[in-house]
Amino acid sequence: MLQQITRILWPVLTGILIALLVIREFPELTGRAKGIELNLIETDAPVNARTEGLVVSYADAVERAAPAVVNIYTSKVVETRVHPLANDPAFRNFFNLPSEPRRQRMQSSLGSGVIISGNGYLLTNHHVIAGADDVIVELRDGRTAQATIVGTDPDTDIAVLKVELNELPSLVLTTSPGRVGDFVFAIGNPFGVGQTVTMGILSAVGRNQIGVANYENFIQTDAAINPGNSGGALINVRGELVGINTAIFSRSGGSNGIGFAIPATVAVEIMQDLIDHGTVIRGWLGIETQPLTLELARSFGVRQNAGVLVAGVFRRSPAQLADILPGDILTHLNGQRVTEGRAAMDQVAEIAPGTEIELKLLRQGQEILRRVVIGQRPKTGL
Numbered sequence: 001m002l003q004q005i006t007r008i009l010w011p012v013l014t015g016i017l018i019a020l021l022v023i024r025e026f027p028e029l030t031g032r033a034k035g036i037e038l039n040l041i042e043t044d045a046p047v048n049a050r051t052e053g054l055v056v057s058y059a060d061a062v063e064r065a066a067p068a069v070v071n072i073y074t075s076k077v078v079e080t081r082v083h084p085l086a087n088d089p090a091f092r093n094f095f096n097l098p099s100e101p102r103r104q105r106m107q108s109s110l111g112s113g114v115i116i117s118g119n120g121y122l123l124t125n126h127h128v129i130a131g132a133d134d135v136i137v138e139l140r141d142g143r144t145a146q147a148t149i150v151g152t153d154p155d156t157d158i159a160v161l162k163v164e165l166n167e168l169p170s171l172v173l174t175t176s177p178g179r180v181g182d183f184v185f186a187i188g189n190p191f192g193v194g195q196t197v198t199m200g201i202l203s204a205v206g207r208n209q210i211g212v213a214n215y216e217n218f219i220q221t222d223a224a225i226n227p228g229n230s231g232g233a234l235i236n237v238r239g240e241l242v243g244i245n246t247a248i249f250s251r252s253g254g255s256n257g258i259g260f261a262i263p264a265t266v267a268v269e270i271m272q273d274l275i276d277h278g279t280v281i282r283g284w285l286g287i288e289t290q291p292l293t294l295e296l297a298r299s300f301g302v303r304q305n306a307g308v309l310v311a312g313v314f315r316r317s318p319a320q321l322a323d324i325l326p327g328d329i330l331t332h333l334n335g336q337r338v339t340e341g342r343a344a345m346d347q348v349a350e351i352a353p354g355t356e357i358e359l360k361l362l363r364q365g366q367e368i369l370r371r372v373v374i375g376q377r378p379k380t381g382l
Helices: 002-025 059-068 089-095 264-277 294-300 341-349
Strands: 069-081 102-115 121-124 134-138 144-146 148-153 158-162 183-188 196-207 218-221 233-235 241-248 259-263 287-291 308-313 329-333 356-363 366-373
Touching: 059 069, 059 183, 059 233, 102 183, 102 241, 121 264, 148 264, 158 264, 183 241, 196 259, 218 241, 241 264, 259 264, 287 341, 329 341
Parallel strands: none
Antiparallel strands: 069 102, 069 134, 102 121, 121 158, 134 144, 148 158, 183 196, 183 233, 196 218, 218 259, 233 241, 241 259, 287 308, 308 329, 329 356, 356 366
16 A cells, blocks of 8 residues: 555656746746846846836836936126117217126026036036036035036037035936837926926937037937926936936927937046046047038039038148048048938047048049048037
């Protein structure tokens, strides 16, 4: 009898052990997944929207990021003429007015900023602090401090500030903006009402030709961005910094669901240049380009997709020194086909000054090659 029970029991126990081993190694076969790792280290990992339950609040993500988003108050003294006709000598003589009647007034504005490091460096927009005589930063915990302007880059609308405060919160940066459709949140101080959080999705990446900066590579979102949000944070559902809110597309001045942010990686690269060098070092060719329209292509006797037209050449620029002329058609840059002028100039900007590059052009229908030593882009203003 005991032998019969033993013969039956051993196969049953063996089957149970095998089943437990399979469940442990292959949990997906049972409909359960292995434990989700919440303490993410790779900040460029995509946000996974497939969760076991419905997410009803993103308060934790906002709470991680919001303390590092600050209000920025600026003021400057502006001079205005007493009368619009004060420039007219006859008017001044008739009313016996001073030769240059002026009066001063204080002009104030507001914006937002993001604390990037615990030692007091902040990112904001150039247009938030442009021309300011006084810049005050207010933290969410109520502390205020006078800010020093470390440097600005009007070409990308980025500015770096420094405050001397202890125990500063700072944001974790993500190396990827995410995917179109991911949830994002804009944090800032719209219209001066106080710190506000709005929610939307990542609508697009790589937006350019918006017309707010010379170098544009924007993240687009429908999270509400209004005046005062400029310089604030765009974060993902993990509370990581995705971008610096910069501009809106609006006919009324308010949010129409089309807002733009500078990617965090781009902003931080510019910040590092401003801290290290006081300016952003970019390569410069010294030409102005325009699209090769069908009419222009016909007049030059080339295909419309041949390249881009060199519309102008700056004096004493690398292009002029290399004998590049207005009317040339730029077709290749370092062996890469040129199809859009702005993209080509952005590519040049990333090349270190002093580097020699090869350009292929069409001049009067003939192909020519030019080797150009890239210069450093002069400072410009918006």
